[in-house]
Amino acid sequence: MLNLVHLASFVRLHETGSFTLAAEQLGVGQSTVTHHIQRLEQSLGRQLIDRTTHRVKLTTEGEALLSYARGMLDLNGKVMSMFGESRLRGRLRLGVSEDVVANRLTGILEDFIRLYPLVDLELTVALSASLYQMQDVGDLDLVLAKRHIGETHGRLLYREPLVWLARDPDLLQVEPGHPVPLIAFPTPSITRRVAQEVLDRAGLPWRIVCTCGSLAGLTAAARAGMGVLVQPRSMAPDGLREVAGDRLPVLEDVEFVLVARRGADTALTEALSSLIVQRIRPHGAP
Template sequence: MLNLHHLNSFLVLEQTGSFTDTAARLGLGQSTVTQHIQRLEKSLGRQLVSRDTHHVRLTTEGEALLGYARGMLDLNSKVSSLFGESRLRGRLRLGVSEDVVASRLTGILEDFIRLHPLVDLELTVALSAVLNQMQDAGDLDLVLAKRHVGETHGRLLYREPLVWLARDPERMIDRTDALPLIAFPSPSITRRVAQEALDGAGMSWRIVCTCGSLSGLTAAARAGMGVLVQPRSMAPEGLKEITGDRLPTLQDVEFVLISRRGADAALVEALSSLITAQIAPQKQG
């Protein structure tokens, strides 16, 4: 009989690709996570992960186990929810800013639906300012979004620098005309920070591409259309950070959780605790 705790460590390891990050997410010692994987491998008589100094990857046998492991844990969660003393039910309306969805939301949602299968989650993805407006109107129960440094609304998760990104940084900063910007439409925190930084440095700029989707902005930046501003840890693949003093330093942004007054406190706390545990440690690592 496979141990469910060992399977859970295996699934989280697949998500993080790191024994250190898996231990931090689960609140366990790294040696304990290692033991879980070793005992799981011993039970099955197969090597499930391959390790080197930089990466942890699943073997072919490990890939084959993934679906079964998820199914076993999902079934266990459903049984526990149906017959356990504490059963969360209802609907939770979550608003998440576009850049967080692209980089970090999958693991959070996987854990939430496994732990609370009877909760219906309604997800809205939009700019931070739009999410705040929707919550003020009573349309969202919990918002995970950005705010400017110095603002006080919400519960601070962490603070992170914004960076300039481009496919070919040298070509962009050697231009003699206005700096081409790729940006979310207004109101956008990253757009406003970029514009204020360039105006403060006396540099000319123009918006060459506007899109409400980060995937659209990323495609434009990868095509070499211009410069994109994003939190450093959320920089899309295929883009390089523009370093040095050729462009002005950008102000940091802060990521916060904002709960609606009157929302179901148990549901909000259940999801908030997962977000806090999984997002903030990634920034520190």
């Protein structure tokens, strides 16, 4: 009989691509995850992890097991939620900033619906400032978004720098008579405001060449060479390169936070918050 704990380690190892990250997210030691994988391989009599590469990669047998492992964990979560003592149910309204959705929300939602299948999740994607406004009037229970350095609202998840991104930074003209071409979210946008303020302080002219409420749209414009885009460093889209620090002024850091609405169902918000705290961090962070 397959051990569900071993399967959980196997699935998390595949998702993170790292024994260290898998162990951290599961709340166990790295040696424990290694032991789980070894026991799983012994139970099946098959090698599941290709140990000839530096990065974790599944073998053909491991790929075949993956969907079954997820299905077994999903079924177990539904049964435990249905018959367990702490059966969470109800509606949870989650607001998430656009850039977080594009990068790391899928795994969190997979875990949440597996663990709490009786909870109806209502997801809203918008700019951080807009999400806070919606929460203020009672339309959102939990918000995962950015905040400016110096602000104190919410539970801090992590902090990282904003960077300038362009298709070909070497062709970017930063000189009098050539305003910096900005690709930005519409107002109110934290990254847009930071970019404009830092350019104003440096005395550099700028103009908005493309505005879009979707990160996919902004990325397409930047990949087309229309201008520069500001994003957290770990969320830099593929196909864009960071502009060197001597070309444009250094941008400030940004913080990612969780904000629960006062009066929201504490059990529901804490259940989702705990998953987010475990899994949200810059890509590549230890």
